[in-house]
Amino acid sequence: MSYAHSARATFAHMLGTLDHLVSRAIDTGMADDVLAEKLTEDMFPLELQFRIALNQVLLALNQVGGQTVSLEEAAYHGLAEVRDRIAAVRLLIDQLDPGDWAEADAAVDLTLPNGVRFLMSAEEDIRDWIMPNFYFHVTMAYALLRKAGLSISKMDYLRHMERHRVPAGQ
Secondary structure, three states: OOHHHHHHHHHHHHHHHHHHHHHHHHHOOOOHHHHHOOOOOOOOOHHHHHHHHHHHHHHHHHHOOOOOOOOOOOOOOOHHHHHHHHHHHHHHHHHOOHHHOOOOOOEEEEEOOOOOEEEEEHHHHHHHHHHHHHHHHHHHHHHHHHHOOOOOOHHHHOHHHHHHOOOOOO
16 A cells, blocks of 8 residues: 555544544533633644644645645634634545556655654655644644543544454454
């Protein structure tokens, strides 16, 4: 399996997780002010955790996925809007062809807003930059929703594993 196929599958699974978590928050009547929730004062709020997670997917599409898509810059104002944005990014992932992605050894030159520059291959970009950041912000969203009182478990985070579950006694 190519790095592009693997990344696409991972994005699809974890965007499904984000959608599920937001759906649970909405279904339980969690107020939109939960988007201001933080773990510590020096960390980003839940709203920005969602936005950065989605931006990692969009950044991957821009850097190696053969796409030109705008990053999510405007703050989300409610859980329903977060869910809509997740759906839009999921649709992009569903429609893309991993065969259109850059070759694994193609150069990626990434300069962060603070001026730090990285030069790596497309595969290294996905493996070493995009995925760790993506998982970090998805995990922070999970943690912040739990902190805010949403009753969720590890299997809510790993929903995609349900298809692999072996029934008891088999």
